[in-house]
Amino acid sequence: MKKQLSKVLALTLTAGLALSGCADSKKTETTAAPAGSAAPETPAVESQAGNSTYNNDGTIKIGGAYQLSGTNVFQGDIVKEGAMLAMKEINEKGGVLGRQLELVEEDAGETTQDTVTATTKLLERGDITAILGCLSSSYNIAVSEVIKEYQVPLFAMGSSANVWKENNDFMWQIRVTDNYSAKVMTKAAVENLGMKKPGLFYCTNSFGQGIADGVKTSLKEDYNIDPAGEVTFAVGETNYSALLTQLLASGCDGIIAVSDGDESSLIMKQVYSMRVDLPCIGSAAYGTIMNMENAGLDAAAGWYTVSDWSAELEMARSQAFIESWNMEYPDKPPLQQNLYSYDAVYLLAEAIEQAGSADPAAVKEALKGVKNYEGAMSVYTPDTNRSFATTQLLCINKEDGSVGIVESLKFR
Amino acid sequence: MLVSFLQLTASGLAVGMIYALMAVGLVLLVRAVGTMNFAQGDLLTLGAFVAYWLSVQLGLSLAGTVIGAILIFAIFGVLFMLTVFWPVRKSSWPQAITICTIGASTIIKNSMTLIWGSRALNIPPILPGSVQICGVYLEKQYFVIIGVAALIIWGVFLLFDKLYCGRIMQAAAQDKYAATIMGIPTFITIAVTFMIVMCIVGIGGYLVAPLFVVSTSLSRLQLRAFAGVVIGGFGNLKGAVIGSIAVGLIESYSSYVTTTYKDAVVFLLLLMVLVLKPSGLFGNRISDKA
DSSP states (O other), X not given: OHHHHHHHHHHHHHHHHHHHHHHHHHOEEEEOOOTTOOSOOOOXXXXXXXXXXXXXXXXXXXXXXXXXXXXXXXXXXXXXXXXXHHHHHHHHTTOBTXXXXXXXXXXXXXXXXXXXXXXXXXXXXXXXXXXXXXXXXXXXXXXXXXHHHHTOOEEEOOOOHHXXXXXXXXXXXXXXXXXXXXXXXXXXXXXXXXXXXXXXXXXXXXXXXXXXXXXXXXXXXXXXXXXXXXEEEOTTOOOOHHHHHHHHTTTOSEEEEEXXXXXXXXXXXXXXXXXXXXXXXXXXXXXOHHHHHHHOHHHHTTOEEEESOOTTOOOHHHHHHHHHHHHHOTTSOXXXXXXXXXXXXXXXXXXXXXXXXXXXXHHHHHHHTOOSEEOSSOEEOOOTTSXXXXXXXXXXXXXXXXXXXXXXXXXX | OHHHHXXXXXXXHHHHHXXXXXXXXXXXXXXXXXXXXXXXXXXXXXXXXXXXXXXXXXXXXHHHHHHHHHHHHHHHHHHHIIIIIGGGTTOSSTTHHHHHHHHHHHHHHHHHHHHHOSSOBOOOOSSOSEEEETTEEEEHHHHHHHHHHHHHHHHHHHHHHTOHHHHHXXXXXXXXXXXXXXXXXXXXXXXXXXXXXXXXHHHHHHHHTTTSOBSGGGGGGHHXXXXXXXXXXXXXXXXXXXXXXXXXXXXXXXTTTOSTTHHHHHHHHHHHHHHHXXXXXXXXXXXXXX
């Protein structure tokens, strides 16, 4: 009897584990519109044909295909928080075309295949007007074919130039792309920080490789400089002291670092502990308050960063965002990454208004026509590569944890 | 060259000691219950989060954090045993416990995210600052890790080599039935083993967290600990310690040659050991001793 019970228990545990894995990847979290919504929710329809699917009295559904579980769940949370705040604000003012916005989420999971599955599941509903993608460009690139097939606009939160190189009319980028950022970073390294033999220290993912390639090209073409040393690391690397030792052995007179989240805080921390007395410039993550706090404000101070946003940005919408964020999320400071989805939602709302319709094809056409739209992070006008932001900031981390603006650059 | 060598040795040794702590825990569990614990990395991460909660969120002193952490780890160790191992200990399917540890890994990881959120957290080092040796600045935390880990490992060897209770635990691990007949309370010996393992791994998490960030990504370190256990000799405590330290040092030194493929170097070594000496470096020589 006990043996049979053990067998049953073991089988149940195994089945539970397998089902929870399946459940995670198929989890659908529908966030209902906030207070003020009078229209009943429209049931999902199988067919994508028909304007009535998108232009009835129900909510306008924006899909969210980002991480809801797993190691990168914090990236998904960042996108979700910004999007939900924007939707709440828009809905409180009456919504778009008299209809409330609704966020429909699917878990993009740990791998690009999970992201494709999640995006496909959203699109198969047949009522999604547009999709908010992941922070990491690798995941957005992975869903390009699916987006092309279903012809629903996707806002990629990443900045890799490889996204627009997909030549997908339905893939949009909210941020300045890496080909611009690389030039800004190079210019700052050489002209502001006086580097003549910079050392490149970058992550080998799409983002890191893209910017590093751009920096090397810009160093050569614009300044006839070759990097003194080049050290790469994989995503999730934790021990940088050995790698930094190798970079410093090249004799570089400055460090150009490109990486995301946790990596940036660890690098700043270990550069500081090794008492490296060289000018340093990093990608956007190096100027994010969360990463600065994890590194230690002393360690982060003095680092230059090429950022999309700073709390010191003197734009009315930016200050309004900060106020709204602090009311909604009083326990956590706003990150520039939160603004990607925040402004993306507002841009979508603007496009839907201009189109007079929530039909994905109409919204896509309306997005093309956006001009000088003032968001909280930047002023938006799409370029030929479907990248919206027109400004970027050269910033410096201060000892009090604030990020000071050294220079504001406008690209078009 | 000397600067690089010192830096690489210090960081490799420190990280290797963390792998050794995890590996010791793995071997103790293998010997006690006969299965690999695939939640070992998550237990290490839990140790880091508990230390964060006590030292940062509650603001306890170092002594308060350590005592509080050990108490919590000990209780959690028993809880872990009762929920993951005990219900399936007599299962006729040998992999049942292993599967349960995989499930436990998922539950622990997501529970930590639910409680502390998904953003990475920071915990200050036990000894802040760095010390200069031969022109190299080395973090004081490295020395804390090496010292404390060495002390813990020495304590484990002392327990099993010299102390009567350690011999009882070894006896129960080797043959539960015979131990029971001899009057050894196997429930208690297994519970104590789990408590010791949790304390070792949890303290390892507290030690390593200031070097990295407090996030669920810390659980990735368990792969290196597995490699250390296999290289040293499966089921052999001394081998596990030496194998893990070797893994840490090789990982560190190989980054001087290749940064992208340093993981490949470590696992290539693992493959070579498996091919040339499948029982591990110390597998046959001292397999019957702790």
